[in-house]
Amino acid sequence: MSKWLVVGTDQRLNILNDVLEEKGCESCYLAQDSFDDKLKLILEEWQPNRVVLPLLAMKQPIPAELIGKDAVLYTGQTAPGWLAELNKSGINYQSYLENEYFIWQNAQLTAEAFLQVFYEQTKRQIAGKHFYIAGFGRVGKAVAHVLHSLQASVTVAARAEEQLAEAGLLGYTPVRLTPTVHFPDGYLVNTIPSQWLEAASCLHIFDVASAPGCLKPGQTSEYYTIHLKLPGIHFPADAAAVLADAILRMDTEERGATCLKENESD
Structure with missing residues (x-):
């Protein structure tokens, strides 16, 4: 036993x-x-x-x-x-x-928990808002799906050609993630577990990847928040x-x- x-x-x-x-x-x-x-x-x-x-x-x-x-x-x-x-x-x-079962189920919980974080921090509705999703792995796909289902405009920023093609097929706007990519408006949800981003002055950044977050070393922003262990905290x-x-x-x-x-x- x-x-x-x-x-x-x-x-x-x-x-x-x-x-x-x-x-x-x-x-x-x-x-x-x-x-x-x-x-x-x-x-x-x-x-x-x-x-x-x-x-x-x-x-x-x-x-x-x-x-x-x-x-x-x-x-x-x-x-x-x-x-x-x-x-x-x-x-x-x-x-x-x-474990693939755990990864996908956890990604779904992360996406739902992000909604709660967004509502709490912004006091705004999601419908009609523009969201950039950085990364299109399991969490990125789950977050994009729930936002799209709530009538948000979703742009997916990714490096891999197959991820960009899949994002376009699913109805999202694909944009290639490069060192010079620009996010002019809306909200950025980062799902990439690496320090790749130079902070914009006024773009609200929600980081749902693992520590130390997506900001490059030395970068700070009052509009940046990192959210670790979302499923365990909220659900x-x-x-x-x-x-x-x-x-x-x-x-x-x-x-x-x-x-x-x-x-x-x-």
Whole structure:
């Protein structure tokens, strides 16, 4: 039987532990983001074979020798050096941040949470407004879709030719993202996780990508705001449900793959 340990201070992980227990799983929760003696004691006494780690990389990761050989780790962001240690020790791990189901569902929650941020900050309606979406990955597509459905005018700025072609096909105005691209009016929603933008003097910029944000080093703007972990902040229960579904799907596939390997070896 699977014994789960969920580690992390993000509210989604606390709720995830509750979801696992509601589904009949044996689960233990520890609200911290770094390895210490308390986590060591739980690993030794609880001996989990399923461990869910924080969304952000742990300040001090778990030593590989404390992880059972039959355990599966479900990780968020991780330090490359620690992954190398896990690989050397033959420990099985998967990143839920790279799971397509989680990525798309999380993108939808991010788009809906952005609407709440926009309403709170601007006290304006979306219909009839002009929005630029920088980047057309999963989050960019989700944000563009919800804005377009609310009758906003949407311009997609991207570098890839296929993304520009897709944006045009979906009814958005495509514009190539270059170092000299200009956003003359409206609102800019950044979904690109890199520092690429020189701040405009009056353009309102909503950054929904990861830290440190899209402004180039040394750039500042009173009209710039960054919004991290939007799903977890605005929809913690829904975000936790998405995370739980993704991890349980991954675990079902993992158990299926393990059974297949055992049958092949018989």
